[in-house]
Amino acid sequence: MRVVNRLAGVLLGLVLLAGGLLVVVEGVLAATGRRPWPVDFATWYGPLTRTELRAPVVLACSIAVGVLGLLLFVTQVRRWAPPRLAVRHGTGARPVSWWVYRRSVERELSSAVDALPGVSETRCRLRGRGDRWRLTVSPRGRSDTGEPVHRAVTAQLERMAAPVPVRVRVALRRPRRVA
Structure with missing residues (x-):
């Protein structure tokens, strides 16, 4: 389980690092008055504002994120057998483990x-x-x-x-x- 934890931690860390760098780059570009470079906000923000919460896409994404979160929670809470x-x-004066x-x-x-x-x-x-x-x-x-x-x-x-x-x-x- 140690390997799975490390891989999940590395993957989550890389995703968070990429997201953080994206926010920094977009923030610097917005502060200097330039056009957004990696992500054009007009192309993805517009459809998101028109999508309703009852849309099938929102429901499917919510279920997928919920199942993934529940799976991660169960694997972390489960008691795994110790490797040692x-x-x-x-015997003697000093106990040895x-x-x-x-x-x-x-x-x-x-x-x-x-x-x-x-x-x-x-x-x-x-x-x-x-x-x-x-x-x-x-x-x-x-x-x-x-x-x-x-x-x-x-x-x-x-x-x-x-x-x-x-x-x-x-x-x-x-x-x-x-x-």
Whole structure:
């Protein structure tokens, strides 16, 4: 989501910058008594003064701006999953905080499960905040591979010092048939 926020911010900034520069140029030209250069006001201001509020164009533009504003609002208010998750703290006199990246943990768990015989194409989805993790593992494999997958995931989480307890859900998908 960080990339989308940055792109939206850059786009909005460029639009505002262009609009501000246009206003400055038009203001300087009007102050010096010259004709408007980039935008001829007579060509767009005249039709705008004759357009009524009940016109379909006004309604369509209002709906489009409202939907865009609502979409931006919802994407900004929605709680997104943090990119980092806390792991168990170090022991000793001074507590140490450690963090791991969510995508790295998902890739590591997928690789550990794919190393099992009879299991392939594993997708892991790690959710949660802080030290409360929820993990969904969905590999392709036969129904009897569920317990080994669960053991492999639990061992890998223990090796990563994941916070205890982690809710692990294994959702096996049917293996693909070889033609």
